[in-house]
Amino acid sequence: MKKHFLTGLIILLPIAITIGVVGYLINLFTGPFVKAVSSFLQKANLANHGFLFLSHEQVVLYLSKFLILALLFLFIILLGMLTRWYVIRGLLNIGDRLLHRIPVVSTVYKTTKEIIKTLFHKDATAFKQVVLVPFPRKDIFALGLVSSRAPTTCSASSGSNLISVLVPTTPNPTSGFLLMFKQEELIYLDMKPEDAIKYIISCGSIVPEERTIQ
DSSP: OHHHHHHHHHHHHHHHHHHHHHHHHHHHHHHHHHHHHHHHHHHTTSSOSOBTTBOHHHHHHHHHHHHHHHHHHHHHHHHHHHTTSHHHHHHHHHHHHHHHHSTTHHHHHHHHHHHHHHHHOTTOOTTOOEEEEEOSSTTOEEEEEEEEEOOHHHHHHHTSOEEEEEEEOSSOTTSEEEEEEEGGGOEEEEOOHHHHHHHHHTTTOSOOSOOEEO
16 A cells, blocks of 8 residues: 555656646736636626536636736737837837836846846856756765856956856755856766756756766
């Protein structure tokens, strides 16, 4: 029974976690609009009956979320198309400058914008190279992801060419340490970033097949 239970758990947990994460994201994006869309559907009598095992309220809720996601998707595509027009681009630039002048908001906005542009730029190289780094001390190694070159002032102060490396923690790789190493201290690996993350999340139990050092 123990063996069968563990086998079933291994199959079920990834599905449950995936559903949980997707459900959280859906609620995050649709939450602010659900009440307004649900009210509209009820007034328009577009969903006034239950369906199978779903009650009337559940049908309205799920239909509202579906419509919101579809409209958000179309809005994002439309926004991307409109930014190619000179006039619309000018209006967006005005809004951008206004956000840069608002205290507190400007700090959050600028930081978020720079991070997103870095991560989603087609030529972005951040976090695509896996390296071995001496951490927490010499002769002990940890997996890290190269983010970028260190700030010029840091390299100048240390007298060396420094590279910024994110060393994720296990089993939660969303937190970690941002460390700066000399170029010669890094050991570059022939390993995909997703394989490195799997290794970290699994606490070393999922070993990547290819770990050739370049």
